[in-house]
Amino acid sequence: MTQDPNARAEIEPTAVGANAAESGERQLGDGTSDAYGSHEVNVGDLDFRTLVEHGHTASELDPDAPAVLTVDNLKMYFPVKSSGLVRRTIGHVQAVDGISFEVPQGGSIGLVGESGCGKSTTGRLITRLYKPTGGSMMFDGHDLAKLSNREMKPLRRDVQMIFQDPYTSLNPRHTVGTIVGAPLEVHNVVPKNKVIPRVQELLEIVGLNPEHYNRYPNEFSGGQRQRIGIARALTLNPKVLVADEPVSALDVSIQAQVINLLQDIQSEFDVAFLFIAHDLAIVRHFCPEIAVMYLGKIVEIGDRETIYGKPHHPYTQALLSAVPDVKQAAVGGRRERIRLEGDVPSPINPPSGCRFRTRCQFAQEICAKVEPPLLQIGKRHKVACHFAGELGAHPATPVTTELLGVDDQGSPVPGAVPSNTQLTIPGYEKTWYDLRSKQTTGV
Ligand SMILES: Nc1ncnc2c1ncn2[C@@H]1O[C@H](COP(=O)(O)OP(=O)(O)OP(=O)(O)O)[C@@H](O)[C@H]1O
Numbered sequence: 001m002t003q004d005p006n007a008r009a010e011i012e013p014t015a016v017g018a019n020a021a022e023s024g025e026r027q028l029g030d031g032t033s034d035a036y037g038s039h040e041v042n043v044g045d046l047d048f049r050t051l052v053e054h055g056h057t058a059s060e061l062d063p064d065a066p067a068v069l070t071v072d073n074l075k076m077y078f079p080v081k082s083s084g085l086v087r088r089t090i091g092h093v094q095a096v097d098g099i100s101f102e103v104p105q106g107g108s109i110g111l112v113g114e115s116g117c118g119k120s121t122t123g124r125l126i127t128r129l130y131k132p133t134g135g136s137m138m139f140d141g142h143d144l145a146k147l148s149n150r151e152m153k154p155l156r157r158d159v160q161m162i163f164q165d166p167y168t169s170l171n172p173r174h175t176v177g178t179i180v181g182a183p184l185e186v187h188n189v190v191p192k193n194k195v196i197p198r199v200q201e202l203l204e205i206v207g208l209n210p211e212h213y214n215r216y217p218n219e220f221s222g223g224q225r226q227r228i229g230i231a232r233a234l235t236l237n238p239k240v241l242v243a244d245e246p247v248s249a250l251d252v253s254i255q256a257q258v259i260n261l262l263q264d265i266q267s268e269f270d271v272a273f274l275f276i277a278h279d280l281a282i283v284r285h286f287c288p289e290i291a292v293m294y295l296g297k298i299v300e301i302g303d304r305e306t307i308y309g310k311p312h313h314p315y316t317q318a319l320l321s322a323v324p325d326v327k328q329a330a331v332g333g334r335r336e337r338i339r340l341e342g343d344v345p346s347p348i349n350p351p352s353g354c355r356f357r358t359r360c361q362f363a364q365e366i367c368a369k370v371e372p373p374l375l376q377i378g379k380r381h382k383v384a385c386h387f388a389g390e391l392g393a394h395p396a397t398p399v400t401t402e403l404l405g406v407d408d409q410g411s412p413v414p415g416a417v418p419s420n421t422q423l424t425i426p427g428y429e430k431t432w433y434d435l436r437s438k439q440t441t442g443v
Pocket residue numbers: 078093094095113114115116117118119120121122278347
């Protein structure tokens with residue numbers, strides 16, 4: 001087996017579990033940012049215990065919920081221009097590169113990954129703040145990716161966004177009544193004389209004093225401003241809400257309150273969430289299903305128990321190794337901290353084959369030659385890795401060769417027929433590829 005010379009990673013044991021059990025607090029060793037350099041995942045804001053103590057119970061998965069939004073092979077390439085008088089396109093930032101997933105009706109799917117992996121771009125594509133370079137986004141019989149801005153107008157009310165920063169996302173010169181009421185007027189939802197009563201109703205729903213509709217954003221705290229942003233997003237009764245880091249700008253004590261509010265809203269209005277966050281503890285609480293992104297691709301997706309309990313992708317394993325697990329600490333569990341060194345490569349010129357290979361300790365020759373497909377390996381579990389396996393049990397030989405018609409080094413096998421089945425699709429099939437038997441199996 002040839003080890004990838006670029007692979008730089010090591011496993012370091014830490015005593016997070018034992019220490020945390022003694023002190024009753026989270027212990028992050030020497031801090032929270034060493035594993036990922038400037039691209040660290042934020043684990044310092046809110047832990048699972050805080051949410052359990054101060055929040056609602058975790059949101060549950062409805063496996064039978066139909067998809068309200070189906071994203072298939074979605075791409076967003078931003079052009080990179082040369083400097084000088086004649087600005088030519090000299091390359092593209094492959095911010096999102098062929099991702100597929102479903103957003104279940106009234107449910108929530110979480111998007112996690114390091115800074116710059118394409119989470120916000122995905123959210124902005126779904127709300128059509130950007131027009132995609134390729135792929136489709138099926139919603140209510142329409143492909144949002146193909147519609148013109150004019151054709152999008154009636155559909156915009158159904159897909160709304162909650163922004164990260166409640167300080168910059170609200171116009172300081174407008175009153176709360178104008179901010180929350182504007183979409184009602186633009187879309188002619190209610191007669192003019194009904195706008196203020198509807199705004200007041202919305203303010204009440206999000207826990208604000210309805211009499212404060214004529215105040216300005218700077219008269220509210222950060223948490224209250226985020227509630228205004230949520231009221232604005234709810235104005236048009238959306239079916240899908242993209243929440244891009246909705247609590248990361250807030251104090252820890254306020255975060256749980258806003259998460260509670262979002263959960264209440266979800267059950268009350270049956271709205272589906274694409275929930276984007278750095279904080280893996282919050283995502284675990286809010287999202288029964290989670291997609292992990294790396295450099296514009298989804299590398300693993302599955303239900304909460306699988307992603308947090310039995311991740312199979314080396315990148316997911318590294319991300320989760322940095323999350324303090326209070327429950328595990330309470331029983332004296334011991335965590336392995338996986339250190340990833342080096343920066344995330346440039347999305348302008350990503351590595352060939354598997355994009356994670358320059359930082360993966362398991363990378364071999366095939367990883368540089370062949371891109372691993374996002375393969376369904378369980379009832380609700382997909383992973384994109386030639387050596388997919390639980391931590392400590394990654395296979396010695398690639399698991400994907402027969403499906404792809406290549407040998408262990410990734411070279412095409414003469415006469416071999418690659419699998420006919422489309423390997424990367426949105427949602428889940430009833431059958432999947434069993435890693436042990438290398439056979440298709442199902443329930
Ligand atoms: N309008 C744009 N023009 C050019 N490049 C962009 C644009 N928006 C985003 N990018 C690039 O696309 C990549 C993905 O960015 P994106 O904002 O989606 O990441 P992210 O996962 O949301 O990161 P963060 O966690 O820091 O918010 C980055 O390399 C970013 O620099």
